[in-house]
Amino acid sequence: MRRKLYSWIIIVPVIMWIVGCEPLVTKFPENSDAVKYTAQLQETPPAVGSSLLIMTWNIRFGAGRIPWFGDSCGDRVILTKSEVNANLHAIVEKITEVQPDILLVQEIDTESNRTGYINQVQWILDHTYFNYAVYGSMWKSQFVPSDGLGRINTGQAVFSRWKLEDTKRIQLALRGDQDALTTYFYLRRNILKTKVLIPGMNDFYILNIHASAFSTDDTKQKHVTEFKQLFDALHADGAVVVGGGDFNLLPPGSDSTNYCAEDRCPDDKPDFCPEGSDYSSEMTWMEPLYDTYNSAVPLRDYQSRNSDYFTHSTSGEVFWNRKLDYLFTNGTWVPGTDSTYQEAMQLADHAPVSARLVVQP
Amino acid sequence: MKQLNHMWYGLTLAFFLTLSVTGNTFTQENRLPGTRQYSEVQKGDYQIGLLAPLRYRISTTMEMQTHPILDFVIPNARLVWIHNTTRDRRIQTTHGFTYPTPLLRMISRKGTGGILPDDPTIPTIPAMVSLYNEIRVIQSSIPTLEYYFSAGLGLAGTFGTLDSRTTIDLPVVFPRMGVFYNGYNLNLGTGISWALSGKWVLKSDTKILLLPGYTEQFFWEHQGQVFWEFDKSWYMMFGYLLTYGNYPFGSQYHLLPLFDVGYQW
Numbered sequence: 001m002r003r004k005l006y007s008w009i010i011i012v013p014v015i016m017w018i019v020g021c022e023p024l025v026t027k028f029p030e031n032s033d034a035v036k037y038t039a040q041l042q043e044t045p046p047a048v049g050s051s052l053l054i055m056t057w058n059i060r061f062g063a064g065r066i067p068w069f070g071d072s073c074g075d076r077v078i079l080t081k082s083e084v085n086a087n088l089h090a091i092v093e094k095i096t097e098v099q100p101d102i103l104l105v106q107e108i109d110t111e112s113n114r115t116g117y118i119n120q121v122q123w124i125l126d127h128t129y130f131n132y133a134v135y136g137s138m139w140k141s142q143f144v145p146s147d148g149l150g151r152i153n154t155g156q157a158v159f160s161r162w163k164l165e166d167t168k169r170i171q172l173a174l175r176g177d178q179d180a181l182t183t184y185f186y187l188r189r190n191i192l193k194t195k196v197l198i199p200g201m202n203d204f205y206i207l208n209i210h211a212s213a214f215s216t217d218d219t220k221q222k223h224v225t226e227f228k229q230l231f232d233a234l235h236a237d238g239a240v241v242v243g244g245g246d247f248n249l250l251p252p253g254s255d256s257t258n259y260c261a262e263d264r265c266p267d268d269k270p271d272f273c274p275e276g277s278d279y280s281s282e283m284t285w286m287e288p289l290y291d292t293y294n295s296a297v298p299l300r301d302y303q304s305r306n307s308d309y310f311t312h313s314t315s316g317e318v319f320w321n322r323k324l325d326y327l328f329t330n331g332t333w334v335p336g337t338d339s340t341y342q343e344a345m346q347l348a349d350h351a352p353v354s355a356r357l358v359v360q361p
Numbered sequence: 362m363k364q365l366n367h368m369w370y371g372l373t374l375a376f377f378l379t380l381s382v383t384g385n386t387f388t389q390e391n392r393l394p395g396t397r398q399y400s401e402v403q404k405g406d407y408q409i410g411l412l413a414p415l416r417y418r419i420s421t422t423m424e425m426q427t428h429p430i431l432d433f434v435i436p437n438a439r440l441v442w443i444h445n446t447t448r449d450r451r452i453q454t455t456h457g458f459t460y461p462t463p464l465l466r467m468i469s470r471k472g473t474g475g476i477l478p479d480d481p482t483i484p485t486i487p488a489m490v491s492l493y494n495e496i497r498v499i500q501s502s503i504p505t506l507e508y509y510f511s512a513g514l515g516l517a518g519t520f521g522t523l524d525s526r527t528t529i530d531l532p533v534v535f536p537r538m539g540v541f542y543n544g545y546n547l548n549l550g551t552g553i554s555w556a557l558s559g560k561w562v563l564k565s566d567t568k569i570l571l572l573p574g575y576t577e578q579f580f581w582e583h584q585g586q587v588f589w590e591f592d593k594s595w596y597m598m599f600g601y602l603l604t605y606g607n608y609p610f611g612s613q614y615h616l617l618p619l620f621d622v623g624y625q626w
Contacts, residue, residue: 069471077478078526113530117610143531147471148478151530151610 025185026140034167034192035110037133037157039125045161048198051334051356054296055100056244056327058210058312058350061109061154062087062120065316065346069147071213072314072349073265077148081116088120090347092127098341100354102196103130103159104327106210106246107348110135113150121157130159136169136192138210144185156192156208156245166195166205170230173222175215191227201359205234207243214276220249221285228288235330240360243293244327246350249286250279251323253303257283262321263314279322289328296327296338296355309340311351319345325353332358410598410623426457434464439493449502455495455513461541462488465527477527487521491540495548505556515546532604532615536570536580543575562588570606580606586619596623 060071064087067074095103105124109115121135137155144152158164172189192208207230211223227243234241250257257280260273268274290299302309302323310320320342327338337356344351409415414428414437424441431437439457446452465486468476477486495513517540525542528535540546552566563586570580586600598621605614 075479075481077480078483080482080526111610113526113609145476146473147475148469148480149475 024142026137028137028169028171028188028190030171032169032171034134034136034169034194035121036164036167037121037125037135039131041126042131043129043161045131048200048359051337051358052101052198053099053337053354053356054102054104054206054242054244054327055095055098055352055354056104056106056208056246056325057091057352058106058246058325058348059091059108059120060348060350061107061112061115062091062118063115064090064348067316068114072316078114078150079116081118084115084118084120087347088118088123088127092124094341094344094347094352095124095128098339098352098354099129101161102206102242104206104208104244105157105159106208106350107154108135108157109152109154110137111151111153113152117151124157124159128159129161131161132164133157133159134164134167134192134194136190136208138189139187141185146185155190156210158192158194158206158208160194160196160206162199163197164194165197166193168193170226172209172211172226173219175212175217175219177215177217177219189223191230193230198359201240203234203237203239205239205241207231207234207241207245209243209245209247211245211247211249213248214274216275220247220282223247224249224285224289228292231289231293231328231330240329240331242327242329242331242357244296244325244353246325247286248276248324249282251299251302251326252283252287252290253299254279254283254323255306256322259322262318286326289326293328293330294333296329296333296353297323297340298338301338308342310342311340311353312349314349316346316349320351325350327353327355329357331360334358406625408623408625410621412621413598413623431464434467436460436463449500451499451501453497453499455493455497457493459491459493460489461491461538462486469527476529480526483524483526484522486527487519487523489517489519489521489523489541491515491517506553507555508553509551511548511550511552513548513550515540515548517541517544528609530608530610532606532613532617533582533602535577535608536572536606539570539572539575539577543572545573547571547573560590562590564588564600577607577609580604584619594624594626596625597621598623 062084063079066076066079066083068076108120110119110121111117121133125133135155135157137153140153143150170191170193172191174183174188175186178186189210189212194206196204196206198204207227209227212219224247231241231243259277263274263277264272297309309323311323311325313319313321334356339354341352404418404420406418414426417425419425422443426441427438437459439455441453441455443451443453465477469479469486471479493513493515495511497509497511499507499509501507519541523541529538548568548570550566550568552564555563557563565585567583572578582602582604584600584602586598588596588598590596600619602617602619
């Protein structure tokens with residue numbers, strides 16, 4: 001009896017020791033539920049007219065144009081709460097001005113040391129007219145032991161006036177051009193899928209993607225393929241789908257395809273090309289989406305004058321110089337309603353893009 | 362090759378950080394690792410672990426503790442002083458200091474291994490020192506069983522601006538570094554040590570750490586450890602640490618594994 005007691009006294013700590021090996025990084029299953037949010041104060045949605053305004057925006061985690069080390073030639077790492085609050089206020093001001101009915105957001109933080117642990121999904125919900133949101137994380141780690149980043153949770157969100165259901169986070173392929181240690185701590189890109197319950201509209205779905213940014217292999221192409229497969233499946237089921245986000249790819253027929261010089265930092269060697277700045281070998285990767293679905297910005301419009309539709313530049317001192325952000329649908333866009341808000345230069349490193357979708361009961 | 366170097370640098374820093382945490386050098390806590398009961402330790406005895414600090418019994422009433430490897434980057438020392446001993450009770454106090462500045466500056470860097478940010482808007486980690494004092498009453502009703510109650514006060518001084526964005530928001534580390542941001546901390550603890558046989562010792566500790574007035578104030582820790590003396594001089598320890606606390610991102614539980622190998626002579 002005493003020996004049995006001793007055995008258990010030793011076995012229990014051993015089991016606790018094994019269970020105690022908590023992973024630092026959250027790995028996601030192929031298909032998991034997205035996180036749902038509700039605004040503190042609900043607003044009654046307006047009656048649905050003949051169209052819905054849909055907008056996509058990579059808000060750069062409320063960093064505005066602060067020279068952050070990871071995506072510009074900056075040296076900032078941890079922003080102050082007041083900096084983030086000021087930038088979020090400016091973002092919300094723009095949203096309120098445009099009044100989209102549904103908003104797709106990329107690079108939004110929910111629990112990150114770099115942005116003062118402000119839950120930006122809840123913050124935007126509580127400072128706008130949106131009632132519901134869903135969130136899918138692309139980078140969730142208790143601690144990133146690099147550059148002083150610490151804890152991080154960032155990803156995509158969909159905001160809506162109407163209820164959201166059947167919300168899923170669908171895992172995309174991991175980058176194939178990194179070593180194992182970096183891959184373990186790095187981003188896990190995904191597609192955020194949700195059904196929007198709009199009165200009078202059956203099976204209306206939103207897909208929100210933030211594809212790989214700096215990969216130098218075929219990871220981006222895999223992401224587009226996976227996105228299209230999901231889009232195709234919903235389309236085959238008879239759903240109306242709007243899919244969009246930050247694809248980190250240029251449209252076919254872009255005048256300029258190499259941004260090595262534009263993205264090079266002052267300390268870089270003259271022949272250095274930052275990862276993800278040369279799109280030359282990727283120029284056909286967006287074609288399957290353009291060929292199959294309707295783009296908010298028609299390809300012929302873009303090709304006739306690229307610069308009017310640019311949505312990104314790495315530095316706040318350089319005006320938009322490429323288009324990376326898109327909206328597609330298997331429904332119909334109201335002709336001439338697309339907007340690329342290029343005046344929002346200081347709010348993020350991406351410009352919002354919107355268009356009106358014809359409501360099909 | 363560059364990535365490999367980064368990896369080794371990161372692992373080295375992680376090793377030092379693990380030592381800091383498990384060696385409790387941040388606040389000089391006296392957790393009395395090892396398998397030997399108080400009565401078995403003689404003047405001149407040493408004990409050291411891979412992660413546990415070096416203990417040296419100066420006299421029958423005094424013990425010195427420090428972590429020799431960590432001393433290079435985080436100078437630390439503590440003195441355990443036994444004041445009053447009866448047949449089944451003793452009262453002891455612990456007094457220690459820690460100077461974490463070199464380690465914290467070392468881990469403030471760009472790239473892999475950067476635990477703290479190298480951000481131009483964050484001032485360099487200032488010189489800072491913490492002093493720790495604890496009183497502990499240890500009761501031993503039967504020779505193989507000891508239990509204790511303790512209360513401690515930590516005080517810290519920083520000689521420059523310590524930016525609030527330099528916290529390391531991890532269990533064990535965050536509450537112990539809190540003393541530098543808050544100026545002082547309090548802790549209350551209780552524990553039991555049970556020698557199951559000549560080779561096995563079971564220990565359990567529970568502790569409450571408080572940072573009164575700070576935005577994150579409350580931390581609770583419980584650890585269970587099994588020591589196995591597999592040789593006259595060598596022992597192995599494994600166990601778990603269960604923590605709960607208020608962090609800048611909210612409250613969270615953590616369950617962490619504990620492991621150590623020690624030598625006593």
